Amino acid sequence: MFDASALNIRNRKVEGLFRILFMLMTGLLILPVAIILAVLAWKGGSVVNMTFLFTNPTEGMTSGGIFPALIGTVWLVSVALLFSVPLGVAAAIYLSEYARDNWFTRIINLAIINLAGVPSIVHALFGVGAFVLFFRFGTSILAASLTLGIMTLPVVIVSTRESLQAVPMAFREACWNMGATKWQTIWKIVLPNSISGILTGIILEVSRTAGETAPVMFTGAAFFLPQLPQSIFDQTMAMSLHLFVIATQVPGVPENLPYGVAFVLIAMVLTMNSLSIAFRVYLRGRKKW
Amino acid sequence: MSETAGNDTLHAVETIGLNLWYGTFQALIDVNIRIRKGIITSLIGPSGCGKSTLLRSINRINERLGYVRVEGAIKVMDKNVYDPEVEPVQLRRQVGMVFQRPNPLPLTIRENILFGHKIHTPSSSKVSRSAEDDIVESALRQVLLWDQVKDKLKRKATGLSLEEQQKLCIARLLPVKPQVLLMDEPCSALDPKGTEAVEELIWELRGQYTILIVTHNMAQARRASDECAFMLMGELIEHETTEELFVTPGNGKTADYIEGRYG
Ligand SMILES: Nc1ncnc2c1ncn2[C@@H]1O[C@H](COP(=O)(O)OP(=O)(O)O)[C@@H](O)[C@H]1O
Ligand SMILES: [Mg+2]
Numbered sequence: 183m184f185d186a187s188a189l190n191i192r193n194r195k196v197e198g199l200f201r202i203l204f205m206l207m208t209g210l211l212i213l214p215v216a217i218i219l220a221v222l223a224w225k226g227g228s229v230v231n232m233t234f235l236f237t238n239p240t241e242g243m244t245s246g247g248i249f250p251a252l253i254g255t256v257w258l259v260s261v262a263l264l265f266s267v268p269l270g271v272a273a274a275i276y277l278s279e280y281a282r283d284n285w286f287t288r289i290i291n292l293a294i295i296n297l298a299g300v301p302s303i304v305h306a307l308f309g310v311g312a313f314v315l316f317f318r319f320g321t322s323i324l325a326a327s328l329t330l331g332i333m334t335l336p337v338v339i340v341s342t343r344e345s346l347q348a349v350p351m352a353f354r355e356a357c358w359n360m361g362a363t364k365w366q367t368i369w370k371i372v373l374p375n376s377i378s379g380i381l382t383g384i385i386l387e388v389s390r391t392a393g394e395t396a397p398v399m400f401t402g403a404a405f406f407l408p409q410l411p412q413s414i415f416d417q418t419m420a421m422s423l424h425l426f427v428i429a430t431q432v433p434g435v436p437e438n439l440p441y442g443v444a445f446v447l448i449a450m451v452l453t454m455n456s457l458s459i460a461f462r463v464y465l466r467g468r469k470k471w
Numbered sequence: 472m473s474e475t476a477g478n479d480t481l482h483a484v485e486t487i488g489l490n491l492w493y494g495t496f497q498a499l500i501d502v503n504i505r506i507r508k509g510i511i512t513s514l515i516g517p518s519g520c521g522k523s524t525l526l527r528s529i530n531r532i533n534e535r536l537g538y539v540r541v542e543g544a545i546k547v548m549d550k551n552v553y554d555p556e557v558e559p560v561q562l563r564r565q566v567g568m569v570f571q572r573p574n575p576l577p578l579t580i581r582e583n584i585l586f587g588h589k590i591h592t593p594s595s596s597k598v599s600r601s602a603e604d605d606i607v608e609s610a611l612r613q614v615l616l617w618d619q620v621k622d623k624l625k626r627k628a629t630g631l632s633l634e635e636q637q638k639l640c641i642a643r644l645l646p647v648k649p650q651v652l653l654m655d656e657p658c659s660a661l662d663p664k665g666t667e668a669v670e671e672l673i674w675e676l677r678g679q680y681t682i683l684i685v686t687h688n689m690a691q692a693r694r695a696s697d698e699c700a701f702m703l704m705g706e707l708i709e710h711e712t713t714e715e716l717f718v719t720p721g722n723g724k725t726a727d728y729i730e731g732r733y734g
Binding site: 282284352353355356357358359360361362363366370371375 | 533535559560561562564570572574576577591640643646647
């Protein structure tokens with residue numbers, strides 16, 4: 183009486199087919215990542231060593247290391263974060279914890295979504311107009327970092343807001359009903375319980391910022407500049423632009439040099455991402471609900 | 472209601488011509504209720520009749536929804552809470568709230584008890600650790616929880632059973648010495664054993680605090696309250712001693728409800 187009918191058997195076959203199909207598609211996702219990493223390691227791994235990381239490029243960038251670009255990228259990313267994290271987190275806290283749902287908030291949300299969709303080259307041109315020319319920062323770390331910062335702002339806001347909203351409403355209710363102010367509630371309960379998500383979002387942002395080329399190439403990154411920057415008003419080299427330059431603009435670069443640069447850039451990004459994941463796992467273990 | 476008007480010191484909470492709107496929807500209609508000090512008053516009525524709304528307007532927590540409008544007065548200890556000089560933070564210290572679902576904070580048991588106390592103590596005035604220990608012990612003893620948790624004060628509160636969590640949620644209100652405890656169906660997330668235990672506790676607190684408790688459970692209202700108020704569609708229909716309300720309801724609608732004809 184419980185035997186499978188012909189229809190059951192057919193359905194079961196179809197079921198199995200789709201399962202395998204979807205699994206294959208998912209597996210396909212890993213392929214490009216694996217290939218990129220393999221090629222980079224294979225072609226670029228051989229040039230990467232301590233000297234490569236800590237010396238200047240030489241002979242018209244066809245040889246030598248990447249030290250100024252590495253330091254430059256650290257500068258660019260740090261200053262960008264200094265700007266976008268406080269602003270983005272503050273905005274996210276306002277939107278999640280204070281703002282009521284009215285036309286003003288809705289316009290801000292719309293603006294954030296649209297800002298996230300603006301192509302990076304448009305941000306670059308905005309950066310030139312606003313920071314290089316109008317505010318007279320010149321082509322400098324400051325101008326480039328502000329451009330990067332504005333570009334990453336929407337993502338910081340969205341990821342922070344999502345982390346805040348993941349904290350159950352009942353905790354806030356409990357606090358408010360005991361007489362806690364909004365700020366006390368945020369400081370003592372909401373932030374401690376969302377900090378892992380917030381930081382994860384920020385670290386992922388760092389890795390994206392490090393790889394951006396267009397927003398920095400007109401605003402502060404130099405083609406070739408072996409001196410390290412002394413302040414945020416100096417220009418600097420950057421990993422992303424350096425890669426672009428030696429891969430396409432300079433004749434006579436040995437084939438594996440760009441691969442080496444790309445390998446270091448990817449390694450930086452992956453290290454940041456793994457850090458963020460490790461951090462997340464650590465903090466999740468401490469969660470109290 | 473037998474008390475004569477004007478004898479207000481008898482009442483911890485009094486609403487006068489209270490109307491409340493959520494946007495254009497009127498959830499409370501001309502509610503006049505007086506809650507006597509030191510006793511347990513239960514609030515019954517079908518779902519959606521405005522019981523929670525009434526509770527949430529007494530501690531003014533409703534205000535944070537931007538679209539709530541209130542008319543009339545609510546007096547707590549003879550003071551209209553809608554007077555401009557009333558500080559909501561102080562009001563919520565005097566009027567504690569317990570919810571349907573126990574909602575301990577994601578902190579340790581000890582920190583949960585001290586949370587309200589810390590909010591209402593200026594950070595400049597240092598409270599010694601042993602004074603804090605006393606506060607924690609006394610609050611937990613009052614809710615009959617001390618013996619179960621005294622060895623795990625540093626553990627997270629969310630690891631407790633629902634019954635213990637609910638007791639903790641009551642305990643954390645006590646260190647700031649509230650006058651009134653509002654409880655919104657405090658037992659409805661608990662099993663029968665937990666319900667009984669929490670009910671027992673509430674009865675234990677009788678006399679020290681004025682307790683206004685919303686309940687869906689007729690039997691609970693009947694055995695565990697001194698007075699009982701019945702609400703229907705935003706209006707207060709009847710408010711009597713519990714005995715009177717259940718034995719000789721003065722209003723046909725009350726009779727219908729307690730006999731289960733509303734659902
Ligand atoms: N935040 C709110 N916004 C709009 N309407 C609400 C809100 N809270 C409650 N109401 C409405 O007010 C009425 C009374 O609700 P409530 O006080 O929760 O009833 P009860 O607690 O007696 O079940 C219901 O019709 C409900 O839909
Ligand atoms: Mg309710």
